[in-house]
Amino acid sequence: MQIFLNEKAFSVEEGETTFAIRDNVKPDADIVVLNGFIIKEDTSLKEGDKMTLIKRGETPTNDELEGLLVARHTPGVHEKVKKATVGIAGLGGLGSNIAISLARIGIGKLILIDFDVVEPSNLNRQQYFVKHIGMLKTEALREILRDINPFVKVETRNVYLDGSNIEESFKEVDIIVEAFDNPKCKAELVNTVLHKLPEKPIVAASGMAGYFSNNMIATKKIKDKFYLVGDGISEAKPGCGLMAPRVAIAANHQANTVLRLIVGEEEV
Amino acid sequence: MIVNGKEKNLPQGTTVLALLKELGLNQDTVVVEVNLEIIDKSKYQEVQLDQRDNIEIVGFIGGG
Structure with a gap:
């Protein structure tokens, strides 16, 4: 199924959880945001979920920022x-x-x-x-x-x-x-x-x-x-x-x- | 002539500068358009207006 990870389309297996994705993609992220809310407990992902991984104070890369702007502006x-x-x-x-x-x-x-x-x-x-x-x-x-x-x-x-x-x-x-x-x-x-x-x-x-x-x-x-x-x-x-x-x-x-x-x- | 959409009666041959004075406007803070053509500030004293002219004046005020 498909979710959006840091504003970009991302394919995940059925039943995959938020923290598993974090550990795979960005293990040093200290904040996990799911559909606009910071989450403290691991959660199963659903089709179309929007997940954002943040490391405090880190400058996003050009690609990440670009993805964010594309998502926000069409x-x-x-x-x-x-x-x-x-x-x-x-x-x-x-x-x-x-x-x-x-x-x-x-x-x-x-x-x-x-x-x-x-x-x-x-x-x-x-x-x-x-x-x-x-x-x-x-x-x-x-x-x-x-x-x-x-x-x-x-x-x-x-x-x-x-x-x-x-x-x-x-x-x-x-x-x-x-x-x-x-x-x-x-x-x-x-x-x-x-x-x-x-x-x-x-x-x-x-x-x-x-x-x-x-x-x-x-x-x-x-x-x-x-x-x-x-x-x-x-x-x-x-x-x-x-x-x-x-x-x-x-x-x-x-x-x-x-x-x-x-x-x-x-x-x- | 028409000045900013309103009819105004001024003698034939009134210059742009004279019109600005008549309206109490400072020649340094305006943009003047006569029949859709922007008039250069250096020509305000030369350009004479005709009864059929359509004049638009945009005045700027301070602040920004």
Whole structure:
């Protein structure tokens, strides 16, 4: 009969037990999960059971992680996601969240661009840790992504993006994400991409400060390849700061738009 | 002319820059499209608008 072992189809004899499989396949596993529950006693396996063997703290191999992603995404989706290269401009509240979501779904390659270092004030919404304070955001995020999914290819550039280097920085990506804080930088990136890289989709954001309603944040298709996320009105300013929940809502609107574009869903 | 879906009456030959001023928008934080064509920022002062033009302006605000 067939079961799923660590997310992959696996043939076992009728009457085979969980611990017998563990002793055979991965004797050093200290956790046996059967259909979502940790088990302490040996159990007979049934057709279609899902069994996971874990050794605490061990990094899964590329094959194991791949198997997990294929199982979770359906193979056709995973193939497309794995082939995609996404460029993220700005690694603050938006960019750090977007990069993490894309790494979790097994994106092929990320090009991360920011010139800034992690400051204590960033920790209210950006995905960095106290230990990253003072570190370049590109390097800190590379470290975080490695801990989540070590098989994502990550390229970093510590540059200030402007009209002179935008085209060069994004020429090899499939999709561009605008994740800046400054409205002039946002407009310059979007204008430059629409002009010089008109074949590349760009997913930008505007308006996500404060704790206004979740449901004001929307994704709009402005033009053929230009998507805009946000409420369009909640500007970050004294008295209306950026906060983790709403920034992450906008960031994940952007990340999901990227995913939808990768699988060929071009409408919002 | 039509600006962001709404009819607006401005003198023939109004430049993009003049329209942005009229709307109280900063030329550094917008994307301007006239009849589906993105206008380069360096041309905001040159490009003159016609009564039949359809103009879309996307303004960006800070935060990210």
